Amino acid sequence: MKIQFGDKGEVSWDVLLKVLEEEQLYQQQQQQQEHRKDDCRSHLRSLLRKCCGGSWLTLVLLVIVVILSQAWLVFYLLSCWSSFYTPAGHVVFADSQGNLRHIHFSWSNCGSASDPVQLMKLNVSPDPVMLEGNITLDLNSFIAQSFDAPISVDVKVERHIGWFWVEIPCLDGLGSCHYKDVCELVPFPPDEPCPDPFPRFKLPCRCPVSKGHYIVNNGVFSIPEIVDLLPAWLVSGDYYAHGIAHKDGKRLGCYKVYASVSY
Template sequence: MEKKTFLTLFVVLVISQVNCRNSSTLKTRKKAQILGFDWKNCGQPDAPAVLKSLKVSPDPISIPGDLTASASGSTSVELASPLSLNVTLEKEVAGFWVKIPCLEELGSCHYKDACDLLNQVIPPGQDCPEPLPTYGLPCHCPFKAGSYSLPESDFYLPDMDLPYWLTNGHYRVQGVLGSQGQELGCLKIALALHSD
């Protein structure tokens, strides 16, 4: 992800799918574990925004709990508002991948501006959370063209409300970032979720 370009995409994908803070959907506070986290680029070979590396540990990742992550990536263009984000969320059911529809802005949804999603997570004017400032990584649009990296860093994942329909199972998430009808980058994430 990065210089927040790709960490941003990852954060937007994960938080938009799990946080649910603007959703009135029935929520349940659960302890959860993420197992078998994997990722890959799914854009064209010449895509402007590319994640080059992403490592997370431990496996499983506990929520709430500690997470260690490192990432690097690059963008050959400035990423500025509006940045469209098309998310496809699928769950494996009886050996088949089933697309989860967009339910109150969660699931397989189109977001008109990923920059707005970031502003919901970290309001404008609020300091970026550590360790981003330590490494000169922004947390708001625009993201200047360039190469970015986040050295191995520790994070704490707080307790969060999970929507009632986000049950145990295997999930795939694909996020396609775009601007003015042009695809800028694509990222696929696979994981298994286990919650109490």
Template sequence: MKSFSLALLLLVCLPRLAPARKDSWHLKKVSDFSWENCDDGQDPMLIKSLTVKPVPVNIPGNITVSMEGTTGVHLSSPIKGVVVMEKEVAPGIWFQLPCYKKIGSCIYKDVCETIDYFIPPGVPCPEPFHTYGLPCHCPFKKGTYSLPKTVFQIPPLKLPPSLSSGTYRAHIVLSNGTTLRNTRLGCFKIMITLKEASRPMPGKSDH
């Protein structure tokens, strides 16, 4: 699944090392999976609930995700998105993952166009969007959007353990791309720990 293809983030030039930035990255609660809205949830777009199980997330493996979000405004193109994604390489030391094929630390001039890149217009919304009647293209009407507990499969990634496991964090800002001031619509911080699933030892069998 494209949404879980961390390999795409790590196939280009070495990212830069950077110390932790306490101002923009600080999470009030930190665990193997943490999230929060920026600035105590003052933006029109908010995450109300978000759960991921199990944590750490095993790769490959199955994860169960549930989410509820709200928007107090009608969302239509263009919506600018700025994503900074980093991996912790030592306590308090992070490197920024590059932007590769629209995944990673990227600036999206229009998130709506990016959605169309992954789900071409005219193609039926994939699961679980179809089952739960969730839209998968702009515009998005004002209201509440809920995803009940849904199981996703993370495929094997051909990466060394140092890259397929560890702690990652993302800082995501969405804004109205039609205004000169880029009025902020939503801001989210997410931290998650990944763990490579155990592999059978070479030459070992069940007999």
């Protein structure tokens, strides 16, 4: 069966039905979308009446509070994550002037008991380390064999900034550096005696390093002149240092140190 549409010619009944069905389906979809919009509006109005007394301003303030709460939670988790990487024994206290001070000097052995260089005790005070004043040192170490140049050392230095530990690059021979031979860094001429306080505590000041038991009890060191030699990045703050020494491919020792620096 065909239907005549004026000058446009004949159209089959099947085609006409298909067009009508498509148009009806389109209208149904439009009606469904309108119903969904009406449902959303109804739910929103109901939610607004229940939680905010019908006030849009109250709803906006509630959303702001939720966003701020989520932001606080993120910062809190970041702070917890940072403290997880802070050494045990980290204590913050207020001094007599009300300034916050950090006490968390600590060290650990990252090598093994078979390493030739063994550190049994290392205490430094005051804490934070005051570079412009005196430093009191307690040291107990044992060197199983004598060593001469070259002694290579790899050092990694990080500074605590905000919630993160940021690695300090090697700048002018300081920071996270690889030293082919630390014996070359010794500033004392080989034909001159070691300056104080090395002879006072019977400590070596240059290579070769003799084997032996080195002990310092309440050793007081005055190093105010070191401030003029410090790089610009070494400001007051919390630092982490990891050092490992080798001789002819054999590890001599590996140690980690956390310290607060102030001047």
